[in-house]
Amino acid sequence: MVKSIMKDIFFLRQKSEPATKEDIQTGRDLMDTLAANREGCVGMAANMIGVKKRIIIVNMGVLDVVMFNPVLMSKESPYETEEGCLSLPGVRKTTRYETIEVEYLDMNWKKQNLKLNGWTAQICQHELDHLEGILI
Numbered sequence: 001m002v003k004s005i006m007k008d009i010f011f012l013r014q015k016s017e018p019a020t021k022e023d024i025q026t027g028r029d030l031m032d033t034l035a036a037n038r039e040g041c042v043g044m045a046a047n048m049i050g051v052k053k054r055i056i057i058v059n060m061g062v063l064d065v066v067m068f069n070p071v072l073m074s075k076e077s078p079y080e081t082e083e084g085c086l087s088l089p090g091v092r093k094t095t096r097y098e099t100i101e102v103e104y105l106d107m108n109w110k111k112q113n114l115k116l117n118g119w120t121a122q123i124c125q126h127e128l129d130h131l132e133g134i135l136i
Contacts, residue, residue: 001029002036003049005086009135012047012087016131019046019053019068021109027066030057034064041086043123045130048087056127060120067104072128073113074101083126083136092136096122 006012019026026046034044034057046055054069077098084091100121103113116124129136 002032003029005033005037006048006050007087009088011050011052012130012135013133014047014052015133016045016047016052016054019055019105023051023053023055023068024107024109026051026053026055027057027068027107030055030066031064034059037086042119043127044086045127047130054131056124056131058120058124058127065114066107067102067112067124068106068109070102070104070124070128070131072100072125073103075099075125081122083122085126085136088135094126094136096125100125102128 030044033049042059044057046053056070057064057066075097078095081096082091082093099117101115102124106112
């Protein structure tokens with residue numbers, strides 16, 4: 001189901017709680033909502049649709065990947081960039097890392113490990129920040 005985009009800064013600044021198997025539907029809602037906002041969005045966190053759970057979705061080019069309880073395992077090569085967000089107006093400066101490794105549970109609740117570079121790494125880091133209540 002396509003959900004409204006949360007713009008309440010107080011809500012967005014709260015840390016997200018661990019996801020459970022009962023939150024699989026939120027992953028589907030993120031897929032639908034990202035698809036509906038495709039022209040202006042490449043990733044989302046569950047708090048962006050009003051759910052304070054550790055769930056993100058990242059566009060990997062040809063496919064969107066939902067991650068439950070993602071954990072940043074490593075990061076390399078910092079750089080400065082600017083990013084925007086559907087939940088906030090404008091663009092802001094931030095530091096990201098060129099290469100990251102993230103561990104997460106997939107839609108089948110199986111543990112996965114991904115090494116991401118460049119743009120997909122940047123998207124993932126932005127969404128991971130959302131889970132911590134960090135707004136750029």
